[in-house]
Amino acid sequence: MQRVGVFDQGVLEPATGRDLTTGRADFIERAQTRGELFIEQPYGLYSEANQQTWRRLYRALAGKWEQHAHPRFLDGVTRLALDPDRIPRLADINRFLEPLSGFRARAVSGYVPAYLFFDCLRRREFPTTITVRDGDRLDYLPEPDIFHDLAGHVPMHTDPAFADVLVRFGEAARTAAVRARDGDCRRVESALKALARFFWFTIEFGLMRRPDGDGLCAYGSGLLSSAGEIGHALESPRVQRVPFQLDWVVNQSFEIDSLQPLLFVVDGFDHLEREVLRLERWLGDGRLDNVAPGEPAVSREDLRSFRPDAR
């Protein structure tokens, strides 16, 4: 689905497979065939079209960030020295990032099974996609790409309070995994839905009250990496923006392929951390064993990642 025409139409070379375009990169296919999840970033494979896509995305988002992003996100963009014109090297990003919060971006070849992903956060590693979306479909995000991961997520990771929230989230997933050892599949699936919904409505699509108390701003990466989504989230009268309520969030379905009609607002990073701690308690005491059915679907691979001994 092409969402909104906010991009200039540059002259694009077709992707050949020799570059790093999402869904068409030979390098990634070979890594996946070999079963390699954690990989290096083969920087020389980015084509001029890939670089141009980064530039166009950055240009479309920079003004929106000034208008709508949380101030700590803007600080993060500066602290990481994100280059508007060139795709960043992960090694350069990590040189700035690690001293600030202990986090580092780690290149992956594709989908990271749920528990492995959450456990990386617990260890202050952020699995990072290295491919770049197709230049013909700039605002369509069926799957993450390097712009979503590096420009949408990582600037927030420079903030120690936010980084601690991610670690706590990883701890919550661990609590769910420990409990999953003697739980039936349905219970594990329920816990996984709760975790995924919490992550979606906070880390991916979270809104926060502005620190000066004047209105709302975005701290979720799905908003911060989409020119269509961020304006819609903060300006559209059709979006329902409600105060964060944990029991609502963990039971709320969502769709990944349309503009989000419902968003949850937290008061600040302290509030977010308290809610993650509450999530962990609820997972531990069985309160999330029967959340509402609906999206997201939980794959067999995700289930297995929480119960490696299960078949």
Ligand SMILES: [Fe+2]
């Ligand atoms: Fe994301």
